Amino acid sequence: MFLPGWSIWCVFLTLCMPACGLEITGYDSHEVICLQGISDCTIKDEMSLIVAENNGVGVQNLTPYAKLCCSDGALCALCLVIDTQINFNPDKDTEDEGHSGNDEEDYSEETVRNPKASVTLCYSAASAMPTCKKVEFTVNHAALTQKNWAKFSVVINKPAGVSFSSHVNVYSSGSSHLNREVIVPSLDEVCSQEQQERVEQCRVPRLSSVINQEKNQVELQFAGRNTSLPSVCVQYEQNGRCQRWNRTPIPLYSVTPCMCLQVWNEDEQRRSLSCPFRNTDFLQRNVWQNVSVSVKQGQMSDSGAKLWWNLSAPCRLEGEVWPCRREHSCREIKGFRQQLEKSAWQQNREGQWEKIGAFEEIQLQLSPCVMVKVKGIGNELGPFCLNNSDRWRWSLLVVGIMLLVCLTLLAFYLLHDFVKKWVWSWRHGGLVKIGRKVHVVLLSPPDMDDGVSESVCRLGSQLCHKGFSVSVDQWSRKEQCTMGPLPWLHSQLLELNSRGGRVVLVLTRKALERAKEWTHRNTEVIKTKGDYKGLPQICSPYSDVFTASLSFIQADKQKGRAGERFLLVTLDSHSNSDRSLPELLQGLPLFQLPSQTQALLSELTVGRTWRGWRGGRNLVEEHGQI
Numbered sequence: 001m002f003l004p005g006w007s008i009w010c011v012f013l014t015l016c017m018p019a020c021g022l023e024i025t026g027y028d029s030h031e032v033i034c035l036q037g038i039s040d041c042t043i044k045d046e047m048s049l050i051v052a053e054n055n056g057v058g059v060q061n062l063t064p065y066a067k068l069c070c071s072d073g074a075l076c077a078l079c080l081v082i083d084t085q086i087n088f089n090p091d092k093d094t095e096d097e098g099h100s101g102n103d104e105e106d107y108s109e110e111t112v113r114n115p116k117a118s119v120t121l122c123y124s125a126a127s128a129m130p131t132c133k134k135v136e137f138t139v140n141h142a143a144l145t146q147k148n149w150a151k152f153s154v155v156i157n158k159p160a161g162v163s164f165s166s167h168v169n170v171y172s173s174g175s176s177h178l179n180r181e182v183i184v185p186s187l188d189e190v191c192s193q194e195q196q197e198r199v200e201q202c203r204v205p206r207l208s209s210v211i212n213q214e215k216n217q218v219e220l221q222f223a224g225r226n227t228s229l230p231s232v233c234v235q236y237e238q239n240g241r242c243q244r245w246n247r248t249p250i251p252l253y254s255v256t257p258c259m260c261l262q263v264w265n266e267d268e269q270r271r272s273l274s275c276p277f278r279n280t281d282f283l284q285r286n287v288w289q290n291v292s293v294s295v296k297q298g299q300m301s302d303s304g305a306k307l308w309w310n311l312s313a314p315c316r317l318e319g320e321v322w323p324c325r326r327e328h329s330c331r332e333i334k335g336f337r338q339q340l341e342k343s344a345w346q347q348n349r350e351g352q353w354e355k356i357g358a359f360e361e362i363q364l365q366l367s368p369c370v371m372v373k374v375k376g377i378g379n380e381l382g383p384f385c386l387n388n389s390d391r392w393r394w395s396l397l398v399v400g401i402m403l404l405v406c407l408t409l410l411a412f413y414l415l416h417d418f419v420k421k422w423v424w425s426w427r428h429g430g431l432v433k434i435g436r437k438v439h440v441v442l443l444s445p446p447d448m449d450d451g452v453s454e455s456v457c458r459l460g461s462q463l464c465h466k467g468f469s470v471s472v473d474q475w476s477r478k479e480q481c482t483m484g485p486l487p488w489l490h491s492q493l494l495e496l497n498s499r500g501g502r503v504v505l506v507l508t509r510k511a512l513e514r515a516k517e518w519t520h521r522n523t524e525v526i527k528t529k530g531d532y533k534g535l536p537q538i539c540s541p542y543s544d545v546f547t548a549s550l551s552f553i554q555a556d557k558q559k560g561r562a563g564e565r566f567l568l569v570t571l572d573s574h575s576n577s578d579r580s581l582p583e584l585l586q587g588l589p590l591f592q593l594p595s596q597t598q599a600l601l602s603e604l605t606v607g608r609t610w611r612g613w614r615g616g617r618n619l620v621e622e623h624g625q626i
Contacts, residue, residue: 037150038137046134057117059172061085080159087149120173128161204272205230217249258315293384307359312352319374330383439501445511485544516582
């Protein structure tokens with residue numbers, strides 16, 4: 001049986017058949033090529049169930065093989081070629097190569113009488129239905145004077161059901177014992193040839209890589225890609241696990257000499273594999289910098305000690321591993337050195353290659369370490385020790401210090417305003433209640449006009465927006481009419497007693513004059529022991545509340561704590577110092593608005609500790625009859 005296999009390729013070149021020297025330049029369809037002794041060859045489809053008739057011609061031998069057939073400027077296609085040898089004495093055993101000695105007696109009378117003859121050839125791949133081709137030709141008697149056999153070749157372009165790696169059976173329908181098998185080469189074998197660009201199934205994106213050291217990256221470039229980019233996966237070593245890569249540039253720190261790239265189009269199964277960094281020596285440092293070794297102890301089956309080591313790296317390495325005992329330096333423990341070879345490495349989930357080994361019957365009491373010598377590295381790696389508590393303690397200390405610093409910065413950031421107010425309060429009389437939005441009673445001057453009234457209401461609204469609980473005498477006219485001005489102020493002071501807060505008096509020029517007049521008349525009343533004829537009538541409805549507040553200020557001032565409950569604000573620049581105030585109001589906190597609005601808010605927020613605050617209730621009751 002003669003099976004040449006994948007011997008000749010027809011790839012846009014002139015091919016020669018080894019038996020006859022006939023030139024073949026390519027095929028666009030099925031063809032049959034006649035040799036000496038026959039002519040006028042034609043080929044057509046034939047039903048596989050029809051047995052060829054006995055017309056004096058028999059098939060003596062079949063030689064099928066597959067090859068690539070190419071036309072000018074076109075892609076190559078798979079062809080099935082069947083070299084066929086026929087004879088003209090079908091009654092004789094077709095495999096008998098001997099003859100009678102008288103060739104003329106071997107000629108069939110049928111052949112001489114009818115020069116037209118035919119042969120039916122069939123082929124089938126796997127479980128597909130057979131496909132048959134009927135070859136018809138004319139016998140040339142003059143060329144057969146010296147022999148009774150002839151040859152022809154059938155070229156079937158893109159045979160039905162036949163693809164790369166197929167097993168194809170070829171036989172003649174008239175000779176059941178002539179059955180030949182041909183194995184079509186695989187696509188990988190075909191695409192490894194130089195003509196792979198002419199085969200459609202081998203056409204994959206071509207990849208080139210450019211190392212850009214300025215940007216510390218590797219740029220991937222794809223030839224002939226005008227639309228979408230192909231798919232790329234990265235693997236370390238040719239048999240490594242390929243991980244999908246979605247970004248075109250690859251960071252230089254992850255590139256190693258063993259890195260390979262697979263490229264393919266999503267709509268095709270064929271992939272191209274390239275390892276472009278294999279001979280790039282400076283990338284070897286990326287392998288060395290990512291070598292890690294872990295050491296742990298174990299027990300042997302006979303209760304002996306064992307020291308396990310696990311070495312991982314991006315690429316498989318060659319070198320040596322040995323245990324050592326750490327003193328001033330790590331001194332080798334003799335007799336345990338092991339070789340690192342590129343076999344028996346396994347790839348873990350992170351894509352790192354791992355090599356695991358063990359040193360048996362070693363004394364673990366010495367807290368042994370492991371040293372590594374990698375081929376290509378001048379220095380040894382290690383030591384990697386079993387007991388590394390010192391390093392752990394230092395690491396724990398550093399982590400604790402960093403955590404403490406972070407917590408301190410976070411606390412300072414969150415408590416910044418609190419600390420600021422605490423420092424302010426310390427400078428203004430000691431520790432106070434910080435950050436609590438207290439109650440504020442805002443009292444208008446007794447000589448209000450529309451402009452002053454609007455300013456007082458605006459100040460009250462501003463304090464409300466800042467989160468204070470505010471009572472403005474202008475907003476409580478109904479309560480004052482129901483309760484009376486003095487009881488209303490009495491109730492507000494009781495609320496200050498329970499919640500804490502301040503009474504804010506708004507001063508104008510006439511309010512200052514009113515305070516001076518009240519102080520003078522009150523002094524005269526005391527001197528005359530109650531001979532008080534009353535104050536001149538004032539048109540403002542807030543006169544009684546303002547006058548009552550002066551009585552409370554006087555009482556608190558006699559006890560040295562007036563500034564703890566009362567403060568003053570001015571809406572103009574008339575009273576710009578404590579000296580311009582009446583004697584009754586001197587010593588109280590004074591703020592000019594709007595320039596000192598922020599200072600006023602800080603004073604109200606922080607406040608001062610009202611020592612003896614509980615005595616405020618008695619003070620209110622003491623002056624309740626004013």
